[in-house]
Amino acid sequence: RKEVEQDPGPFNVPEGATVAFNCTYSNSASQSFFWYRQDCRKEPKLLMSVYSSGNEDGRFTAQLNRASQYISLLIRDSKLSDSATYLCVVHTGGFKTIFGAGTRLFVKA
């Protein structure tokens, strides 16, 4: 079983739609969680951290469920510019960082 698993998609949604991605992790001792965004042929960039109480940044909402060992990302009112790959990231107890394989999102007009 992979340490971090994501649905690869692709998710094809119209502009204005709401879309949600989940990510599961296997190490119950994992300490911190993030969502990164990666555009085609570009480096990953931090989208948002994921806090235990859940957090929101504009149209983006991230949630953590430690009991079920998953994190989620909700995007409301999708824009064409949201088209990208969304990477789930987990920091384990050491210094290792584990990236999921990513979920591809295409937002169409």
Place this chain on the structure above:
Amino acid sequence: DTGVSQNPRHKITKRGQNVTFRCDPISEHNRLYWYRQTLGQGPEFLTYFQNEAQLEKSRLLSDRFSAERPKGSFSTLEIQRTEQGDSAMYLCATGLAGGGEQFFGPGTRLTVL
């Protein structure tokens, strides 16, 4: 540009040759990571430095791979006796002490013929 820089951006080599990549971090970032990324996959952790100390190394990393960060600033990643399976994008990321965010460089794309 004060971001993370990596050189070279592209490297084409023949199987069996040695290659070395360089990463220059954002000033004052004492955390430095190396990753490898192949098409359709997320970045795969290779190794981690805190200042000049290499504190974590992936078990997947064979002994052909070595990384250094001699003065706690720039870092190098060397691959000896390259194999075709080493073809990938090699990414460097850095961050501040105590912080979670990692800032990625543009990567070095390696092609082994």
